[in-house]
Amino acid sequence: MLQKKKSLFRAYNLRKWSQALSLTAFLVLLIYLDPLTTTDFSARNIFLHLSPLSGLGASIAAKELVTPYWPALVLVAMTLFMGRFFCGWVCPFGATIDLTDKLFKRKRSSETSTGWKLYDGRRLKYYLLAFLLLSLFLSRQIVGWFDPLSLATNTYSILIHPYIVALLAGVFDFLQGFPIIGPLTVPVHEYSDKILFVEREPFYRNHTAFLLIFLGIISFGLVFRRYWCRNLCPLGAMLALASIGAYIQRRVKDCEVCGLCQKGCRMGCITEEGRATQAGECILCMDCQEVCPSDAIRFRGGLVPKLQEVDLSKRGLVTTCLASVVAVPMLGYNFPWRSGKGHGVIRPPGSVDEGEFLARCISCGECMKVCKTNGLHPTLVEAGLEAAWTPRLIPRIGHCDYTCTLCSHVCPSGAIKPLELPKKQRTAIGKARIDQSRCIPWVGYAGLPALNKDWHDVNCGVCEEVCPVPTKAIHFNTYTDETGREIRRPFVREEVCNGCGFCEYVCPVVGRSAIVVEGMQPQLLVKFEESAESGNGGVFPEVIGEWTLLASPLVYTGENGLYEYIDGAAEPYLSYSYRQVAVARYGDVHGREALVELWTFAKDDDAFGAYTYDRSGNVYDLGDEASVFENYVWVWKGRNYVRFEPSVIGVSPDEVRVIAEAVLDKLPSGRSVRPTLLNYLPAGGLLEGRTKFFHDRIVLDNISISDEVIEENVFGLGKETDAVVAEYMLKEGQPSMKLMLVKYPGADNASKAWKNLIELKKSWGESPLLEGTLQCFEDKSGRYSTVYNKGRFLVATFLAPDRISAENYTRAIAAEIPSG
Structure with missing residues (x-):
């Protein structure tokens, strides 16, 4: 028999290239999700938005069409025409299973062996699909547990990526101990960190549970290729139903009944005689066409060929419905949330109310992947079985960064609503609580009579120092005994605490932190301070060239206001006739920021004094008098003293001058004289x-x-x-x-x-x-x-x-x- 000539660009190779390209694109989008979100790259969630199963679940939960899932509608339309091509040409989880199946090639038992009694009847995925769809109408969203695109995201972001980072870190740390090789590995390690976008070595709680699930899925490859896709994948079942009458189908002509196609089919969907195909099971992998010695197989359009129907019994569907009705309500047994007795999980900022959150969340793990501090982790049963694998903040591992909104912008299903930075900073995801039986100052206060020289050591104030709220959500109640010994006892100002957990993260108490953040639902906006009034007052222009006012300025009035702004650093300024300080932040398109502080005093002389107290560097021609050091600028003008502090070195003095002149133009005209x-x-x-x-x-x-x-x-x-x-x-x-x-x-x-x-x-x-x-x-x-x-x-x-x-x-x- 003559060997047929194979073209490099035959369908089989095109499918492999498409699969490789798709998996590569998926990994790139996932690894670089942080910078892509920062730059607002709109296609960053394209793979998750391709799932009609998740899209249907999110839409039913929201009781409206979730429009970001429009690519899923395109996929369904293409499936109606081309068949179940997504599973063989695009799906990253299917590509992953293909890779692991190759590892088991020699160990795999014959698929016709009678030694294995593993189910391979194809009906189970349809029953699982019915179970999931019925659960949606019973207000329970567990689609994310089984959606292959959510599984793929979790597999790589929570398992494979952290494992590779940890492995490389261990290898390079070991090599750095050698005198000659060590210095050479440093740039290589730095380069690998850049390629893998490693800002920190990631770690996720409960990852062992998912590891076992993933190992279980791929271990089926010891018996059957693509077992998940054959029997368990509910998205595959949905696409299979859509592909039954597709125009593009597997077609056989002049078959020699050699059986090679039936043996080589990774989906096991070809009948023994090789002519018929099980309905909806072909994923257009082209394996059969590749091995056919007589070139009898083609994938092309035409009338629907002879198909072998999957045997779905009425009894099975009824049993599935009954199982759903009985089992799904049990998923809602969530005592911590429903009792409202505290200790609730802390959801990411922007999360909708808990009930809707659980209905919308598809457990994809993207918010966890993008979290800068590695503070977001998957739950297991902490919030009830229904909430398994949804995100929660664990402040002891990582706090919620005060300047970050990434998690709210990557959520594909709307479980976390996008938040702009000013609103995010005012959104309370929880409230901090101080355990006085563990807090160092409170314990020291209780035992003060017994303390001698070491009484200074109990004045711990780390939680207050790191609190990112401008007016501080943690203040001190100072106690002074008859000998003059002071104990600064911290307390939480709940009206401004946003529950970011930075205090819990840095608490030096070993084990459970002495200050703990408890989640709250619904998430509410915290109030501004009485001494920190929002308002522009016409002093700070909204736009200055390329610089834009990031949020409404805050005004801190009087002694109490200044203490709330800069705490212990307030005393020197209060020695002058201090009235208030207005604080504004400007930013540009490059992500650079500049802090502008406008200080007001009762006298010109005192404004000049505060200016001389802070200034450094050389004389600068601005206002009544000014100084510049690198790109920091200090200006005195009448009863006002203005300070400009860029957040990065890359801002030049000339750029700062542009902002300064725009602000100074808003101040009263005239020129003051020195004291x-x-x-x-x-x-x-x-x-x-x-x-x-x-x-x-x-x-x-x-x-x-x-x-x-x-x-x-x-x-x-x-x-x-x-x-x-x-x-x-x-x-x-x-x-x-x-x-x-x-x-x-x-x-x-x-x-x-x-x-x-x-x-x-x-x-x-x-x-x-x-x-x-x-x-x-x-x-x-x-x-x-x-x-x-x-x-x-x-x-x-x-x-x-x-x-x-x-x-x-x-x-x-x-x-x-x-x-x-």
Whole structure:
């Protein structure tokens, strides 16, 4: 018999290439789901949206047509014409089973062997389809447990991808221990992480259960090829019903009845004589055409050929319906949710109400795959059997990132509604609860009488530090005993807590966290603070060039508002006449952000003081006065001080200037002058941008004026005093000198500070070199300082490299300041 000539582009090869390309595309879309979602790539869910089974389930649950599943309608239409081609040419789960079946090729028993009694009657998948469809009408959605596209997504995202990442990490960690090979493996490891898009080593709870399920499915390959597709796949059953009258069918002519096609059929759907095909079972894999020695098999259009019908009995269908009616209600036994007694699972932000969520969710696992912190994990029976394999947040493993909305944008069925970032940040997925029997400060408070030197160690505040809510959802109740020992006891402000779980994630208590987040349904929006008012006020433009206002600005008013915004860092600003700070965030199309803070004070001088407290770098031409360091900009204008902080290095100062000018244009016009006290400073040698204006000691504590520690308020500083510290460079290459000028409410206050400073210097072992109103001292390192008092003014120099300069600068100021 002549061997027929085989074309490279024959249907059999085209099918293999199509299957390989489809599986590759599926894996690429899954591995790079995070960046594809970030860039809003619309086709990222194309494979899940190809399932008419999931689409039907989601639509019945939503009681409306879920339009993202339109590709499923296209697939059904193509199946009506081309037959069940999807299973053999496109399905990624079918391709996976083909790969595993090849591994079992030598171990596989003969399909005609009588040694195995494994069912292969093809009816079971139709009964399972009927069971699932009836369960939908009984308001139970378990389609995702059996949909092959959901199974494929879970197989690769929760099993195979994490296993490969862990395996490679282990191999590279081992190789890095070798002196020569080790350094060479580092770039290879980094490259593999980029290819696999590894931001962290993923891990999923309950993955063992799915591993057993997957191993069970592929182990059927020891007996039959494509057993899942033959007997269990409900999507295959649905497509089989649609393909029975298809135009494209397997057709046989001039058959020699050699039996090769029947033996080689991976679906086992060819009758013994080789001519007929079981109805709806052919997946157009082209195996039979490839092995046929007489070229008698063709796949082409025409009248429906002779088909062998699948024997579906009425008894079987009735039994399936009865089983569904009896079993499906049992799936709803979900005591934690229905009792509403707390300890509920935490659903992803944007999840619809629990009942609808369970009806919509197809258990595909995409939200878990895309979670940046690896905080989303599949449930098993924690929320009832009905909720098995639906997502839940486990904060102890990973919290809900305050700036992330990925999970809400990848959900294919609408179980998680898309959320924009401002709304997501206000959506409460749960509430934190503090276990006072485990919380370190609360336990320390209970045992405070027994604590001695270690009482400071119980003031743990990690949960408050990491809380991403701008006004902090965790505050402290401070207790002070009679000896002055303070215990800061944390408490949760439920009205602003969004249940992100960051506090639970970082809690240092070993084992179960001392602060635990409990899920809540329905998910509600948290309220804004009374001190954090939403509103633009016309100061922050909505659009500035390529920059767009990301959310309504927040305004923090008064002392309490500032503490809520920056907590312990508030004191220096409160030493000025602080009124409020308005905070806005701008972003551009490249994902860059810039923080803009508009501080308002009661006096121009105090706005200038706050500006000098923060500023750094070089002088910049903006507002009344400005400074720039790299791409950070600080601007003083009248009673306002504006701070610009880009989130990334890639934002240039010129880009920040564009934002700054747009905001400054909204402020009152006119130009303010510096505080009068600065007019008395000598100009020679003054370093620009190194002058600090302030009132209280708390600002001076952050300025280095001496090598010695000044623990007490020697200068008698307070809200009624005006003070300035300036820095001078006397000669190139020499250390700089600090000059301090203080104006007091009265001459007595200035005289007392003068005496206190002299006594302090003497306590350091410094002897006066010059007696009188102007006194000069030399410290242990050979540098000089002066102290001078005139009326309500105190003048002092510190760290001068020579005595003459210290005395001359002091006398220069003495000649300028008034006597009264």
